[in-house]
Amino acid sequence: MVGAGTIGLSWTALFANAGLNVTVSDPRPDLADVVRDSMPELAASLGTSAEALLAKISISASLAEAVAEADLVQENGPERLEFKQQLFAEIAAAAPKHALLTSSSSGIVATLIAAQLDEEAAARMLIAHPFNPPQLMPLVEIVPGERTSESATLAAIDFYRALGKVPVREHKEVQGFVANRLQAVVLKEAFSLVLQGVVTVEELDIAMKASLGARWATIGPFESYHLGGGPGGIRHMFAHLGANLTGDDSGVTEADVEKLINEVERSYGSGAAAYAKLAAARDRKQIAVNNALKSAVE
Structure with missing residues (x-):
């Protein structure tokens, strides 16, 4: 674990709770205290004890020593490209040749981070971006770079899935990846609504938790719209709402709409029987x- 900030410490707790031996490296002089003091709260969120987690954790001020026997290196450094490039050059030089080299970067793509690495190291380097806090939120975005090997990508997916995460492989590199880009759109509108005086901050948060937040915990936007169309599904929604769904100035063409509809129907089925099955699962x-x-509130 390279970097002992909030994300690195959360990953550390999750890895240790899974029974993995974790070595944490960070140049900060108070590293031992930071790791020790962070574990009680993280352990409570995982239903274990700080002592159990700390038994699987060691620390090292030396990056080279920390990664020398690693099977996977999870980097959690500052979001600065030049810093990450230098850091991964040091990691690649010291880590075993089989080790997966992953970054928790929330926006910088693997192709740029690995630009100065040789082919062998770049083939093992990819993004494994968690949603905060990593020890609780299921998602980890797996984003290979242009030179990342397929075997490394699949190995990363298997590794994080074994930790209980929900890995989502992204097939194209975009700045910010998927979850943060979706979040950014929602936050932009949230800021606007509050600044216009439509609602207060607290009222907006309540509205989100009692509507989209609760819904999206069970089904995503596409499945939601598919169910919103009843037995006719998303095809019915587009036929009746049309541009209201995509926006008049979105640039989405009829061909684009048909592509989306077809993909939704391939993913979730179509017709009355598919609707009944999806709706029942959603409701449960x-x-x-x-x-x-x-129960949690009470």
């Missing part, structure tokens, strides 16, 4: 989420 999950939240 939504009831479970609602009940879990009520």
